[in-house]
Amino acid sequence: MAGENAVRLRPPENAVDRRAVGWWRTQCLLATAVPVTVLGVLGALIAPARFWLLLPAAVLAAAGLACTAFFPAWWYRVHRWEVTDEAVYVRTGALWQESRIAPMSRIQTVDTVRGPLEQLFRLATVTVTTASSKGALRVEGLDHELAADLAERLTALTRATPGDAT
Amino acid sequence: MTGGPEGEWRRLDPRTLLVTAAVLCGVAAGAGVPVAAGLSGGRPLWQAVGWVLAGAALLVACGTAADWIRCRRTRYLIGPERIDLHTGLLLLKHRSLARDRIRSVDLTANPLQRLLGLTKVRIGTGESTGGGESTLELELVTRAEGERLRRELLARPAASGTDPAHDGTLAVLDPRWIRYAPVSFVAPALGGAAAGAVMQVSEWFGAQAEVIDWIGDRFETVSLPWMIADLVLLATLAGAVGALGLWVEMWWNFRLEREPGGTLRVRRGLLTSRSVTLEERRLRGVERVEPLGVRLFGAARLDAVATGLTEDDDEKHTDLKALLPAAPRAVADRVAAEVLGETASPTSAPLAAHPRAARGRRLRRALAAVLLPAAVLAALGALLTPVLLYVAAGWTAVLVPLAVALALDAYRSLGHALSGGHLVTRSGTVRRSTVALRRTGIIGWTVKQSYFQRRAGLLTLTATTAAGEGAYDVLDAGEAQGLGLADRAVPGLLAPFLVPAETPEARPTSR
Numbered sequence: 297m298a299g300e301n302a303v304r305l306r307p308p309e310n311a312v313d314r315r316a317v318g319w320w321r322t323q324c325l326l327a328t329a330v331p332v333t334v335l336g337v338l339g340a341l342i343a344p345a346r347f348w349l350l351l352p353a354a355v356l357a358a359a360g361l362a363c364t365a366f367f368p369a370w371w372y373r374v375h376r377w378e379v380t381d382e383a384v385y386v387r388t389g390a391l392w393q394e395s396r397i398a399p400m401s402r403i404q405t406v407d408t409v410r411g412p413l414e415q416l417f418r419l420a421t422v423t424v425t426t427a428s429s430k431g432a433l434r435v436e437g438l439d440h441e442l443a444a445d446l447a448e449r450l451t452a453l454t455r456a457t458p459g460d461a462t
Numbered sequence: 463m464t465g466g467p468e469g470e471w472r473r474l475d476p477r478t479l480l481v482t483a484a485v486l487c488g489v490a491a492g493a494g495v496p497v498a499a500g501l502s503g504g505r506p507l508w509q510a511v512g513w514v515l516a517g518a519a520l521l522v523a524c525g526t527a528a529d530w531i532r533c534r535r536t537r538y539l540i541g542p543e544r545i546d547l548h549t550g551l552l553l554l555k556h557r558s559l560a561r562d563r564i565r566s567v568d569l570t571a572n573p574l575q576r577l578l579g580l581t582k583v584r585i586g587t588g589e590s591t592g593g594g595e596s597t598l599e600l601e602l603v604t605r606a607e608g609e610r611l612r613r614e615l616l617a618r619p620a621a622s623g624t625d626p627a628h629d630g631t632l633a634v635l636d637p638r639w640i641r642y643a644p645v646s647f648v649a650p651a652l653g654g655a656a657a658g659a660v661m662q663v664s665e666w667f668g669a670q671a672e673v674i675d676w677i678g679d680r681f682e683t684v685s686l687p688w689m690i691a692d693l694v695l696l697a698t699l700a701g702a703v704g705a706l707g708l709w710v711e712m713w714w715n716f717r718l719e720r721e722p723g724g725t726l727r728v729r730r731g732l733l734t735s736r737s738v739t740l741e742e743r744r745l746r747g748v749e750r751v752e753p754l755g756v757r758l759f760g761a762a763r764l765d766a767v768a769t770g771l772t773e774d775d776d777e778k779h780t781d782l783k784a785l786l787p788a789a790p791r792a793v794a795d796r797v798a799a800e801v802l803g804e805t806a807s808p809t810s811a812p813l814a815a816h817p818r819a820a821r822g823r824r825l826r827r828a829l830a831a832v833l834l835p836a837a838v839l840a841a842l843g844a845l846l847t848p849v850l851l852y853v854a855a856g857w858t859a860v861l862v863p864l865a866v867a868l869a870l871d872a873y874r875s876l877g878h879a880l881s882g883g884h885l886v887t888r889s890g891t892v893r894r895s896t897v898a899l900r901r902t903g904i905i906g907w908t909v910k911q912s913y914f915q916r917r918a919g920l921l922t923l924t925a926t927t928a929a930g931e932g933a934y935d936v937l938d939a940g941e942a943q944g945l946g947l948a949d950r951a952v953p954g955l956l957a958p959f960l961v962p963a964e965t966p967e968a969r970p971t972s973r
Contacts, residue, residue: 302942302963303949305909305956378959385959393916395909398926399955402905427769430933431906431926 305395308378308385316375316437319417320368328360377435379446381453384424386433396433400457402426406450408443415440422446471537477578478602482529483522484574490518496666503668538600540614545585547598559598563587565741565769567612568782571605573733581608581735585615616725616739633786633797635716635730642788643709644702645755652708653701657693713787718797726766726801728785738782744768746903746929747884748785748798750809750896757894762794763787764801767899767930783930798898808884808898813877819918820938821873828865828872832858868892878936878947885925885951887936897934901951903927909944923948 332353339349370390378385384403387395407423414420420443424433438446494514501510531551539546545564547557564585571581580602587597603611643649664673681689714732721727724742729735747767756762764786786797791810799807836858843850872891879886885904888896908924915921915938923936923944936944942963949956 303945303960304941304963305945305959306961308959380958382958383955391913393911396906397908397956397959398906399952426905426926427928428905428926428932430924430931431908433906 308376308387310377312372312375312377312435312437313419313439313442314372315417315419315439317368317372319413319419319437320371321364322413322417324360324364324368328357328364332357332360375436377438379450379453384433384450386435388434388436396431398424398426398431398433400450400453403450403454406447406454408447410440420444422450424450471539472603472607473537474533474600475580475602475604475607476533477580478533479526479530480578481574481580481602483526486522486525487518490521494518499666499668536600538598540611545598545615547600557598559585559587561615564615565744566739566782567615568739569605569608569612569735569737571735575602576733576735579605581605583608583611585611612737612739616741617723631717631719632726632800633716633718633789633793635713635787636789636793639713639761639787639789640706640709642756642759642761643705645759646705646788647753647755648708649701649705650698651701652704653697653699656700656704657697709787716787718785718801720800726785736781738784740766740768740782744929745801745900746927747897747899748801748809749930750794750798750898752791752894752896754892754894756788760791761788762791762896763789764794764798766801767897767927767934769929802884802898802900804882804884806881808879808881808886809896811879811881811886813879813886813888814943816873816876816878816938817918817920817940817943819920820876821870823914823918823920823938824869824872825866828869829862832861832865836861876937878939880947880951885947887925887934889935889937899925899927899934903929904952907948907952907956908933909948921945925951 335349335353335356339346339353342349367390374387374390374393376387381400383397383399385395385397387393403424404427405423405425407425408420409423410420418440419437420440422435422438422443424435425431435443435446494517497517498510498514501513532549535551536547536549538548541561543561545559545561547555549555549557564587566584566586568584568586569581570584575581581604582602583600585598585600600611660673661670664670677693681692684692711732711734713730715735716730717728719727719729720742721739726740726742726745728738728740745766745768749765749767750762751765752762763784765783766785768783785801786794789797795807795810798809799805802808836854839850839854839857843852843854868891872889875889875891875894877886877888880901881898883901884898885901886896886898888894904925904927906926908926910922910924911920919941920938921941921944923939924933925936925948926933936947939947945956945960949960
């Protein structure tokens with residue numbers, strides 16, 4: 297389908313904050329550490345089944361560490377966002393790439409969320425919802441001050457744009 | 463505590479109690495028979511019956527008393543601007559809806575309620591958020607009161623561009639449409655349910671073995687495969703009869719009308735009468751649904767894509783969005799055009815086909831779904847017993863052609879178009895669905911590309927909307943094709959983010 301007016305969707309302008317890589321790595325490590333610890337403790341306590349508990353623990357640990365080393369850097373390259381006067385544009389996903397676009401006039405709420413880990417890394421997640429049950433846009437891993445500014449700017453822009461959002 | 467001249471605090475109809483008592487009697491009878499049968503195993507029959515009757519009386523009395531309290535404590539007021547509802551004994555609930563937010567007033571009455579001239583009223587706002595909190599239910603009021611509420615609450619100044627020429631009946635039931643009832647998916651489901659019910663009831667009475675023996679005796683003279691075939695045929699027949707009955711009950715007296723003031727009204731039902739009113743302001747499009755069986759007979763049904771039909775109550779959801787039962791496709795297309803106010807029917811618009819790569823994806827997926835289990839079976843067969851090898855061979859021989867046929871049909875079903883003010887997208891094979899979505903109702907785009915889609919130059923374009931399922935997909939369109947469609951459907955939204963592709967292979971990769 298490459299006609300003379302073939303077009304493609306360009307990636308959004310802005311990358312997320314560099315600290316997001318650290319945040320994602322910590323999340324990966326925690327997600328790996330919990331089952332590995334459980335299996336490891338059980339393996340240390342239950343002698344007869346030691347091998348069959350420690351083997352999956354080792355496999356899980358290796359897989360988790362590989363993911364920790366590999367994915368966050370990739371995510372950092374592909375997670376991007378952009379806000380213009382007319383629309384919000386977010387792209388996420390490494391293997392399953394997803395680009396979401398919502399016009400200002402249809403935005404209903406703008407939320408800023410900071411989990412405990414995000415606070416540690418001074419990051420925040422901005423969620424932009426529209427009237428659609430499946431149309432929410434999430435920008436993860438923004439610098440928390442930038443996120444607050446962004447939420448404020450979006451709220452102001454939304455207020456200035458007419459429309460009933462449905 | 464009385465309102466202005468427009469209304470006063472009203473209560474539910476006291477005959478509600480009769481309905482509740484009757485329903486509870488039915489429940490008690492339904493539960494009592496198997497319980498009595500079970501109890502009579504260990505003790506004399508009169509004792510078992512006595513216990514059950516006492517339990518039933520207690521259930522009916524308590525239930526009715528509780529409902530009496532509910533009735534006494536429930537009252538509502540239709541004010542000039544708001545409607546208020548007070549309910550609850552311990553937990554007092556006070557709900558208030560602004561009248562200009564009311565988008566639907568639906569009446570339902572089952573046979574018992576109809577006999578007593580009562581009806582259930584559901585007053586809904588267009589909000590999809592907040593779940594059930596945005597609807598008020600009045601259970602039950604007289605039919606006259608229900609009609610009065612419907613008229614009064616939905617009466618709008620007929621200013622918003624309504625065209626009297628378009629008012630009136632859009633579709634009435636053609637009894638010949640009943641021929642599509644047995645080919646729907648309801649028939650086999652009902653057949654299976656009937657067979658299951660026979661087994662279950664016989665088990666209650668401890669007679670399951672006898673029933674099986676009796677069936678065995680009937681088929682003494684024929685071989686086992688024939689017996690199975692006969693039984694399946696019998697169940698199918700029972701299912702078909704059940705589907706016909708269900709169709710009559712659901713769709714009898716069906717009538718789709720456009721009323722002055724911009725509302726659509728669907729009335730239907732033989733025993734349980736249903737009246738669903740839909741404000742056209744809420745309508746974002748229609749969905750033409752063709753389940754495989756119905757499609758083979760050239761028929762289709764119509765559902766509304768409207769805001770405010772919450773997804774949490776699935777059964778009511780399907781009940782509320784139905785616009786037309788399975789009818790000849792031409793009728794469905796005509797009704798769709800009239801409902802949407804288009805001159806040319808969007809659902810029958812010629813559709814642009816999707817790239818051939820989409821066909822490959824479908825074929826690969828279908829073959830994988832068949833061959834992976836076959837490979838597992840074959841591997842197990844090689845290790846354990848050769849019987850599994852034959853099963854694997856049979857499985858492959860039967861299912862591969864079927865899977866390929868379905869995959870090719872799924873590819874043929876793919877398509878999209880812009881027809882007047884609507885975006886049209888079609889997909890699916892077992893349940894082929896054509897959605898015509900109002901372009902002004904699109905509130906955002908999602909472009910999804912898996913790794914394999916990127917390699918094949920495909921993308922899935924999703925239009926998000928406040929109505930219906932919240933998002934409708936254009937599956938596996940070509941990259942430029944899909945983006946072009948999105949750009950034309952909602953001009954200006956996507957354009958700032960589009961750049962010319964350098965080569966056919968140019969893929970949106972990140973820096």
